[in-house]
Amino acid sequence: MNEDNLKEKEELKPSISFIEQFIAEDIKDGKNGGTIVTRFPPEPNGYLHIGHAKAICLDFGMAKKYGGKCNLRFDDTNPVKEDVEYVDSIKEDIHWLGFDWDNREYYASDYFGKLYNFAVELIKRGLAYIDDQSAEIISNQKGTPNQPGTVSPYRDRQVKESLDLFERMNKGEFEEGSRTLRAKVDMTSPNMDMRDPIIYRIIKSPHHRTGNKWNVYPMYDFAHGQSDYFEGITHSLCTLEFEVHRPLYDWFVEQLKTSDYRPRQIEFNRLNLTYTMMSKRKLLELVQEGNVKGWDDPRMPTLCGLRRRGYTPESIKRFVDLIGYTKVEAINDVSLLEHAVREDLNMKSPRVFGVLNPLKVIIQNYPEGQVENVELINNPEDENMGKRHVPFSKEVYIEQDDFMETPPNKFFRLAPGMEVRLKGAYIIKCEGFKKNPSTGIIEEVYCTYDKETRSGGSGSERKVKGTLHWVSAAHAADAEVRLYDRLFNHEDPSGQKDDDYRKFLNPDSLKILTGCKVEPSLLTAKPLEKFQFQRLGYFCVDSDSTESKLVFNRTVSLKDTWAKVNK
């Protein structure tokens, strides 16, 4: 093998993330029987966003690649925050992304019985105790990261007494907040998480799955690792902020284990995107305060928002693939996400004509009443997508931006005396225009067409600098088009210590255009259908769209080098 071959081979082998390296090593070393089982563990307290997509791709992706399974597990240990509404949307979004958990749909609440028994077991072994102190006192005793904590006076309470109290807590005999169950670990540990963490608290709100069966509920730290253990998870992948929880995770598993089997927690960096934020709490505030129209507002980084905006699952997966998994706290440029959708939609979406800001062009020498159905290619990237016919007539709409009374240098569009091609039809020449004398607005443009230049015809090889999209006035369908811009005008709106994120809300993040004109073939377009409005961008039929009122969302504009030059 020569050097070139070697090089080529290397390029074919994509580098794998540090997580995948760990997984591959574990499997190779025969850990846990050389198997891999992962899990995606959302809390059903909100909608999934693109950050979750990153976790989903990893959890399901690794399992698939290494011949294992990935479970869906709802981390529903806090009944006051959770709801079935969210369970359904989470499942829908995972499926939309293209992943499936077969029948392995689990709930941490399924393990409440086992968890309770394990807690009892820990009490019996002297490793847990009931604390009667208030939250405030416990917090004070915990110390600070710099100072060790002090032990609770209840730490050495009799096992029998703790057992009895725990049982009565669960029977509902005590008020919320009056007592907790704590693990007896180490109040002097430099890791705050290990300072006798609270593992059970009294909550009297009904749980969305177990109703009023329980009055005590396990904390995250007492549920997650154990749930992993019960399900035979081998690799428990989570985000960086859980790094400090790992010693406790391992501590509980150590108390629980009955064999060599061990789940392994590995942490990776969260997905951050410029000009938006991922905090579920803050996204909820945006919805509640009316700064967006709902969880699925196309400006939201939620999966349902991105879906409504016109993003494809493939583009999101591609994006996730491009940014990778590391331990660096990174903030990813949205332009990479936009690149990913454009790349995908360029291959997939049919081209159509849509005029956002119509300007009427009258072709003076075109016969009155004549209509020609001109043929257009649906997608130059994919011949299989075929062709379509679009009606052309004496009066057409073009984009207001495509005409200028006094054009700057290198303006390849319509202006007095200039020629352009109407794509798929004829070359036209601007002979004049009508301007409203009081407003200065151009109201009509008058042209003549060169009959010999019809596309596909014998004179069609004549070149002009510009080609415009257009819609026949008599045949156009009306549409509303919603243009979206970044929700915030700061790269990191929620990361500013002195400023509230609301300060950075972009007042122009949504622009609604009415009276847009689109080609008649779009009349039958259905919600979520995607198109490229030629020369403008990618658009998606909104769920508000009806047969009598078409509504499109702009997913992303096309790259526009003219707009750049023009600046």
Added chain:
RNA sequence: UGACCCAUGGUGUAAUUGGCAACACGUUAGAUUUUGGUUCUAAAGAGUCCAGGUUCGAAACCUGGUGGGUCAACCA
């Protein structure tokens, strides 16, 4: 006055685990184009946070700094 984690072009990641710092996005040119799209070609842009050390050789290993992050919910 802590523990743990992190630091590579503008951004995100690579570097066959000690051997010529590479890729993608973005940017800038040029070519192609009946989309100022796409595609193609090229260029600019980091010498790897800093200072020492080990080594023939360090982005990688060691020591010490600096900077950033996480941890003190009866949230997850």
